[in-house]
Every structure is written in C-alpha cells, then in structure tokens.
Amino acid sequence: MINLQNVSFSYNNEKVLSNISLHIDKGEFTAIIGSNGAGKSTLCRIMNGLLKPSSGTVTVNGMDTRTTKSSILARHIGFLFQNPDRQICKNTVGEEIRFSLDIAFTDKSMIEKRLFETLSLFDFDADSNPFHLSRGERQQVALASIIAAEPEILILDEPTTGLDYVECMKIMSIIKKLNDKGITVIMVCHDMEIVLDFAQRILVLAEGRLIADGETREIFKMEEILRQASLLPPQIARLAARFGFDDVFYVDEMTDIVLKRIKNRRKRTG
Amino acid sequence: MIHIENLSFRYKNGRKPALDNISLTIHEGEFLGIIGGSGAGKTTLSYAINGVIPHHFPGDFYGSVKVANTDTFDTTPGRLSLKIGSVLQDIDSQMVSSVVEDEILYGLENFSVPGDEIEERLLSALEAVGILPLRYRAIDSLSGGQKQKVAIAAIIALRPKVLILDEPTSELDPKSSEQIFDLLKELNEKYGITIVVIEQKIMLLSEYVKKLAVMDKGRIILSGNVRDVLGHSSELEEIGIHCPRVVSLSNSLRDRGADVGGVWINLDEAEAGIRRLIYD
C-alpha cells in the first residue's frame, strides 16, 4: 500500500525527516507517536503526496507521489487534518458531504446512497449548519465527508486533540469500524491510552528519525526508546513496571496479577 | 479569593443558559482543576471569573462573582487583569504580536512595569516555560505546542495572584504537558499563586491538583478533593468523563474482594496501595 524508501525531507535547509524506510500493508492500524516537532505531521504529508520527499521515494499503491497529482492520490488516501475548520466550506452538513462525493463519484445514485449511509453512520442531521456545531462535532463532519468518498487509506493527524472523551470515543469507534472493514488507518496521536486500545502497530519518531517500528505492546515495553522520544507508556504499564510485572497493559491484566500475588502471599504466610 | 454566588448566564444569542446557578468558592493558594465535556460551560465560567462576561459578551447575567472582594460587574476585565492572569483556550487567536519577545512585553508594558524590571521578568518567564531560545522567533513560525508555551509565559510574566488557564496543554505532547503542570505546581507551592485550570486530561490533573470541580450542562455537579470526586467514578462515567485507569484498577480490585482502602487517584497512590496489598 504505502512504501517509503530512504525518505528524507527538509524545509529550507532544515532537515525534518531523515532516511525513513517503512512499509504499510492493507488493513493495518498504525499509530505515529513522538514529541511536538518530531516530524509526525510532515511524515503524514509526505505519505499523501502533499509534500514531495527531498530524497528517496514514496509510493502509494505503486504510484510514485512525485509524479502523481495530489488530486489523484486523494482518491486513494483520505486525510483528516487537526483543524476541521480548514476543510468545512459549505453551509449544511449534507452539502459538505455531497461536496466530497461529487468529486469522488459521477454516478448519481451512488452519490445518494453514500450520502445516506454516511449521514446515518454518524447520526447527523443533513440540514444543520456546521458552523453552529461544537469543535468535536465539526471534527466529525470533516471525518464524515472524507470517508464518504470511500478511500482505501485513512491518515489522521491528531484526530482527537481538543475533543472531550465522549466525542473522542465516537470518532475512534467509527475509525475502528472502518478498519475492521479493511481500510488502512494511519493515525498521529498523543494519547497513549488511545494508541494502546486501538493501534496494532506503532512508529516512534524522534527528531525526524524513525527510532522504532513494531507491534503496539512490544513498543510500549521499550522504555529506552520511549525515553529517547520523550514519551511514557500507558498508565497501567507504568504502574506494572514499578513492580517488574512484564507485559501488563490493561486494568484487567493488572487486577489478575495483583490478586494472584495476594493469594501467593496468603499461602506463604498462612 | 474568588467567590461565585448563584451565577447564571445566557449568551445573547444562546438558547439555553451556558451557566446555570453556579456557586463556587476558590480560596487563596488553591490549585483547582475543572473538568467536563465540551459545551459544559467551562470556558464561560472562566470568562465569568476574568470579567470577559458580562463586559465583553452581552447576555443575561444573574448572581455575583467577586474576585479579591471586588465585584466583577463593577470593574473592567482590564483592571481585573492586574489580579487574574488568563490563558485562553484558542492559542492561535490570543496572540497580539508577531514576535515572541513582544508578546511577553505586551502585558508588561501595559501594566507600566518599570524599565529595569521588565528585562528580568521577560527572561525569567521565557526561562520558566523553557522557551528562552525562541525569544526572537516569529510567532507565526512556531508549532501549536510552542505557541501554547508563549501564551503561558506572557501571562506568568505579569505575576498575577490568580492564574486561570483554559485547556493549556491541548496541543502539547505528554512530556511538555507535564512540564507545564510542573511549572504550575511550582508557582502554586512556591509563590502561593491561586491556580484554576480547565483540562480534558484528567489523568494528568489527578497527578497535580488538590481539588476538582466537575461541570455538566452549565452546572457544577461535583466538587471537592480529588479523591472524593473520583470516588464517584460511575456517576462521572455517566456524564462522559473517563477516570484515570488507576481509579478503575482500585475499583476492580475492590469489587473482587481486595481491601484497597479509598480510591487510588494517581500512580504513586496506586503503587503504595499495591505494595501494601502484596508485601505487608
């Protein structure tokens, strides 16, 4: 699907990404983590062809981003920016979604079908004015109009920043649903609990270098790597680490191991 | 320090009241966290404290807000700003200058801080949030997280008695968010500054603040010590507030028969609690 080979990128002589190689397969759910300024957003823009690599090659479904127009790549990759207000430009939610559909499809009945499906997936009122909605709801409108066009790959740059827990979970559950249907998801996220709960694979960026790439649980065990990237594992994993419990990430897992220890102690003392 | 009594407010073009009969007292030297879903009225409450309401946004205003014994109704946000420093929610739009240094100087100049003191305050504010190297940078060229730090530096340079921050870490990575809270803690403990912080990251809050107020639909539905508030985790879950995972852990252990004592609200407490359970 997406393939990066020795990709470097500089903004006016300032090197922001150095020598990144990676491959993302169909259906994966990948999180990109790293501190502010590590190059996460730049990497996302490189992947969808908004930025062209200074050296190295990026291919999406076999197309080289350097020689393919952005508007063509957009048919394959949906990209949700952090700020929904840069995307929404129509006066009703229905029109906003239709705007994307008109670009993606020519078949009238297909457009009507997707419009209906998308509105009901998000439970939207087609006539509501997006500018009267809250930030979290506008983020949902932006996401809706992107996935309406049925991209095979979804790139999300901090989709949950500035949202409350309920809004966050609504967006994440929709993304999860799409991923279950086989859509490839790549997501930048600062919330390690969300990364733990949803992503299968993690890319760790630090100062423009890809310092780790692996399965979620494996990455969260690499304290040294995370420290280099100024990150901390999820809360329960941090707690477990203080007791030397390995491979414990969730409340249930921690509960089990603590109860087992209590029982062992009783056996010994009693 | 801050005394709110039966405060209700409806924006002029708003259908429902944004604040509904709020009473809250914040004592000098307190470190209070305010949580709640979006649209709960958190930002509006902060506006009521710093005087933006009713002076900037018109609407129906009932009840009273007193800051250091001054009724906010009888003064202006400008004069209140001598006592209360505010970091607003939307970082991008709260900048008034194009260069970092000028952004910090802006308030200092307006407050007519004497010239020999200004330079020192400028430097110590930049230093405190760790952005000294950004002094001459154009604000436009900074990342969201860096801007957030500039906004905070611009306010702490004014050395207010009360600091109110509206989601100050929303764009920051976990490490920088902790740095900001470390700084707030230091300001609170060392200089006795009263701090009110609105925050979505409840896990971070419970590592730092002493008190919590929970808002929902314009009301304060719970307030008190962090432990007492997080003890109501099922009620919080109902209004869409997700407690830190150590709270769920202590609940889950309690439900399965372990004697956890009270709820654990942060990592250190959870560690101590588990040590007691499995070693003592």
Next chain:
Amino acid sequence: MKGFFDYVPGSSYLHRLNPLTKLLLALMICIAAFISANHLFLVMLIVLNLGIGAQAGIFTRSVMLLKGLLKLCIIIFLLQVLFIRDGNVLVKLPLNIFITDGGISSAFMVVFRLVTATMPLALMLSITQINDLSNVLVTKLRIPYPYAFALTTAIRFIPVFANEMTGIIEAQTSRGVQLDTRNIFKKIKLVLPLCVPLLITSVRKIEGSAISAELRGFHLRTKNSCYKKYAVNINDICVIMISVVIVGSAILVNSIF
C-alpha cells in the same frame, strides 16, 4: 503574497535604524516616484530599492517581489499601450487600435512608478518589527494607541491569513479538489468557496485578539508604557538627509529635462 510582508530578523545597518526613519525613507521614495516624470530616474529608484534589499540581507526577497509584481505590470502595460493614443502611431492594429510612442512611454512610466512605489513599503515592513512601528507611532507621532493597535493587528494578520489559506488549500487538495489544475478560470472557481472557512477563522481570530488584549491591560496602557526606547542617532540623520535628497533630485530632474 505569502512571505512579502513578514519580518525578517537581522542586524544590518538598515535594521538598526529608528523605525520612523525607515518609514520616512520608504515614504520619500514613494513620493519621489510619484513626482518624477523621468524614466531613467525611476529605473534608478528601482535599483536603489534592490540595493536597500541587498543591504538588509533580503535581496532574494526583493527580487521575488519584483517578479511577483511583474504579472500585474504586464497587464497594466498592455492596457496602457492599447488605450493611450498620444504621439505618433507606430503600429496599426485591427478594431481601430493604435500603438503610439506616447502610449509606450507612458505605459513604462506607470509600470515603473507602480514598482518603485510598492517596493519600499514591502521592504520597510520586512525589516521593521510591527510593534516597533506601532510604538514610535504612539510615542513620537502621538497617534492614539487604539489606532496604532488596529494598524499593527491588520499588518500582523497578513501572514497569518496567508498561512491559513495555505492550510485550507492543503486540506482541500487532500480531499481531491483539483487545485493543482493549470486552468486559471477553473482554479478561481474552485478557490472562491474557500473564502468561507477563511472568513470564519478570521472573525474568530480577531475576536480572540481583542479579548486577549483586553485581558492583558489594553485599556491600562499610557503613552509612556513603552519599554523600548527609540533613539535617533547619527545614522538616522544621514538616512533622513538622503531621503530628502531623493525627493529633491526628483524635482530637480523634472525641471531640467
């Protein structure tokens, strides 16, 4: 648009001048451009502008600016040439259009003036911090602070909006809007609706700025609040004299030729 007005940090001779001196120099070059009716003199002023750019370490930007103005210049030049009919006819075109030597001469004049009058202001803003400008306007020229604040805010928003527009275009391109088309009419049709998000963000930003300024003592400011002092030294006197000489020579050149 992007990147022509925002401040370029530096410590060149020109950077270090008093903001008022820089403003005066820019205005005087503009005035000289409007007074002068001599092609050669105007060309020299353009060279002077480039020289100023080079001295301040923003030569590349000055050249870019010149290139940016070129498109506008070509359109104005063509209009002038086609519609001014003074002097001798050089070429006769169908539809009763003549090209005359007077037309060409005045077309060059207008274009040169446009360039000489635009460049100094853009260059001045590139090497002067807006806050400094506002401060001298208030302390030296006694302009009321709210007006100075409005002016600086307006100037400050130019790069902010340009950035915002870049972001909007990125977002729309990513959803498949063909903003990468080469057809200019199609492009304009596609870009126009994007003004909606720009407008909404602008209103929000302006409102935010107003609240933020108010919460940091906007109304408490007095004329003496300003911390930085803007001394006038020997360099400023030199540049002021040069500015006067420029206008003087424009008048002199006019009266001689």
